[in-house]
Amino acid sequence: MLKFIISILFIPLPVFIYTLSFARWMHGRGQRVGAYSAGVLAVVTAVFAVVVLYRLSF
C-alpha cells in the first residue's frame, strides 16, 4: 500500500496539478474549449495512471 501511495505522489499527482493549472490558465484567458479539454486530459491521465500503478503495486 505504501508503495502505491508513494508512486501516486511522485508520478501522476504532479502531472495532474501541472495540467490542471494549465487548464485554469487557459480559462483565465477566456479559452473555454482549451481549458475544458486540458481538464479532461488531466483527469483521464490521472485515472489511467492510478489504475495501472494499482495493478503493478498489488
Add this chain to the structure above:
Amino acid sequence: MQMVQNKARVGGKELTAAMTLLVASHTFLIYPQYASRYGLEASWMAPIEGAIVSLVLFLLLDALIFRFFPGQDLIEIAQTALGTFGGVLVALLLALYFLFVTASVLREFVENVLTTVLPSTPILVATLLFMMAVGYFAYLGLEGIVRTAFFTLPILLVGVLGLCLLTMNWWHPILLFPILGSGIPALTLLGLRTCSLFTNVLLLSIIYKHAHDPHELRRVGINSTLLAALVLSAFLLTYHMVFAEQSAVNISFPFYQLARLIYIGRFIQRMESIFVFLWVAAALIVMAVLIWGAAYVLSVGLRWSTFRPGVPALTLLCLAVGLIPASVTHAIQFDYRVFLPWGWTMNFVFPILVVLVARMRTPGRAHRRRRVA
C-alpha cells in the same frame, strides 16, 4: 512564446531524417518477425512493395493538399471544412492514434530491453526513466527532435548496414529460396499491411508547414519512405540469409539475435551492446516525435495557446496505456491484430478522406484560396 513553440521552422534534411527514423525503427521491433511469419523467405520484398503503395498514396495526398488547400495542415483543413467540431474530432482521432502507436512501441521496446540487457529491473522503473527522457525531449519541441534525428540517422544507417555486413560469415543465400516465399497473394497482402509502418506520411501532412520550404513536403516524403524501406528490406534480407524460415518466425528479438551472432574473430564478437545504444537512441526519437505530434494536433484542434503543457500528461498517459497489457504476448497481439493489419487506414485513407470531404464541402472557399495562392 506561442509563436516560438507552435511555429517551429526546420530544414527539409532534418525532417527527412526524423521521418526515416520513424519508419526504420520498426527494424528493432516486432515487424521482422511478423513479416517472416507471413512472407517467409520473400519477406524482404514486403517493405519495397509497401513503400511503392505508400508513395502512390502519398503523392495523391500531396497533390490534393497543394491543389485545394495549399499552406494548410490536416487539422486546419478539417476546421475550415467541417467547423470547430470537425477539427476537434480529427485532432482527437489523430492524437489517440499517435498515443496508441507510441504506447505499443514503448511496451515492445521496454520488453526487449528488460529481456535482453536488464533482466532484474522492474518494468515500471525502466519505463518511467525512459518516458521521462522522451517527455523532456518532446517538450523541447520539433526543432530539437528533428535536429537530433539528423545526427542520429547516419549512426543508425551505419549500425544497421554494419550489422548486415558483419554477419556475412553466417550468410546462406540458399535460404532465400523459394524466391517468392509464401506466394504472390500472401506477399501482396503483407506488402499492403506493411503500409501501416509508414506513419511518416500522416505526420508529414500535419507538420509540413514547419519546413523552411513547405513545398519540400513531396521530397521529404519520398526520400524518407524510400530510405526507410531500404533499411527494412536490407535487414530482412540479411535476417533470412542467416536464419532459416522455421527459426526466423520464432525469434522474439530478431535485431538483437542477429547482433549476438557477430563473430569476425576473437576480438570482434558479441557486439550487441553497441546496438543496444542504437536501439535506445532510435526509440527515443520515434516516441518523442509521436508524443510531440499528439500534443501538437491537440493544441491546434482544441485551440490551446501552446502544446507544451500537454506533453507531461500525454507522456504519462502513454506510459499508462503501454503498461496495460498483462504480458509481452498481449502487447504484441495489438500489433498483430490491430496496428499492422489496419494502421494503413489511419496513415493513408483517413487523411485522403478528410481532404476529399473538405473539398466537397468548401468548393468556393478552396477555389478562392487557390487563386490567392
